[in-house]
Amino acid sequence: MEFVILNKFELEKIYISDVNIELLNCYKVIKEKVQELINELKVFEDEFLVKRNGRRVYFFG
Incomplete structure (x- = not known):
């Protein structure tokens, strides 16, 4: 990663x-x-692309 x-x-x-901490975990992963x-x-x-009409529900859980 270049800064x-x-x-x-x-x-x-x-x-x-x-x-x-979640951002730091993201960097670590x-x-x-x-x-x-x-x-x-x-x-x-x-999975998201298959659920054409349910993408909003899929995204937000």
Whole structure:
């Protein structure tokens, strides 16, 4: 993942922090388990596209 700060400064390490634990978890999954995430999203996409009239219900649960 590239951030603008990496282009402006020569840094050895960068730490990302946030109070939103779900956002941090998202970063971690993208970094460590991106293929599993892609596979899961593909399942959701396939189910969502089939439910043409029920997409809003599917999306909001």
